[in-house]
Amino acid sequence: MHTEVLIAGAGPTGLTLACDLARRGVRFRLLEQAPGLFPGSRGKGLQPRTQEVLDDLGVIGAVHASGSPYPLMRSWQGGEPGPEWDLMERRPAEDGVPYPEVWMLPQWRTQEILHARLLELGGSVEFGTGVLAVRQDAHGVEVDTTVGTATADYLVAADGGRSTVRRAAGIPMAGETVDEKAALVADVRIEGLARSHWHVWQHAPGGAALLCPMPGGTEADFQLFAQYEEGEPDTSAEAVRQIVAERTHLSGEAVTEVRWASGFRPRAALADRFRAGRVFLAGDAAHVHSPAGGQGLNTSVQDAYNLGWKFGRVLRHGAPEALLDSYELERLPVAADVLEMSTSLHRAGAVGVSAKRGPHTEQLGVGYRGGPLAEERRDGLAEDDLQAGDRAPDARCTTPDGTGRLFDVLRGTHLTLVVAGTALPDPAGLPAEVRTARVAEGYGEGYLLVRPDGYIGLATADAADLGPYLAALGAA
Incomplete structure (x- = not known):
């Protein structure tokens, strides 16, 4: 059976990616070596940014119903x-x-919720199917598993810190013992x-x-x-x-x-790169964290969220394959920064208790300024002004359908144009998939194009800049 994306590992990373691909209509297979979902509570804190991701995936209600504040x-x-x-x-x-507080939910329950959502979306997990060997060429990937051979256009290693796929792809991982x-x-x-x-x-x-x-x-x-x-x-x-x-x-x-x-x-480790040809690393296969600060599961979920929409644009919308190069360029620096922070928190804490958690652990400030997809074309901005590459915050907004919350407009697989302090562009000049919303506060002035993962890609004062940027994402 050939598929477009083969995912190894049905932990939070693999399940998040599978849910995202399923709603984008991308063909995938999700393989899990174990006979069932992970049974433990190892990762138990969902940061505010991760809750926003889970909101977009349609499971925040179940997450909040099952969990509690710390x-x-x-x-x-x-x-x-x-x-x-x-x-x-x-x-x-x-x-x-909208979700300012870290939410406690044991990892086993988070995975149950994501698995249930995956089934709703028409996907499934192939339990009892481990990866044995990986071969790739310019056209695809061939994977020997414990139940046979599978082929795919791309392979994603979401199989943990001892990743079989990472080793098979020849990607080194350097690390240190934190404690x-x-x-x-x-x-x-x-x-x-x-x-x-x-x-x-x-x-x-x-x-x-x-x-x-x-x-x-x-x-x-x-x-x-x-x-x-x-x-x-x-x-x-x-x-x-x-x-x-x-x-x-x-x-x-x-x-x-x-x-x-x-x-x-406790150990910290980072892979040398997050891509080798048609093989991508995500989650613990790419970075291993101390539990201090509750960063590991959260960074992993956001790896998957970054990669999922890019697969969707390339495989379903005709965006250039080079868009996938931006995954490593965006996520590796984030993982490196988070690793440094979680290691520092661990070593600064008292015995058995990490240092206090606050805005530095919420991951709301994680962004991609200066990255390959961030185009800031407005002049005179201050460092703390909202810019291209930043997370798009929630806000009151007006749409063609009425007034409401921007996060309700962003939810889904599409692109969103946020208009602030300037005239709406001609709707006829925008692709049908691009939703528009006007905001009065928090976005400065101009046209801000929000990527499917909730980050600002293009920010400009000239609506003529929108066409070329959209075309590069396959949305012309």
């Missing part, structure tokens, strides 16, 4: 509760930022512990221990994080219960179930 932290000294504090810098919703101490993360069900706080035993014997109430499941669900001053984690249910008994005031019997457990040593 609780306050509470310190413990043995069985005595101590002071509480907030890991988050919280702010109210505002016109440009020499090993750690354990586990999903447990616990009786007798309040869900009002994220509980911290920072100076427990043998290393810090944290228990965080997890939404999306039962009232007894918690995530256990335990750091090891020495030695390696034992992930057996008996050992997990022993950790709880030794480091908290709870007994081992309070742990009624150990649903999933994994040991790891």
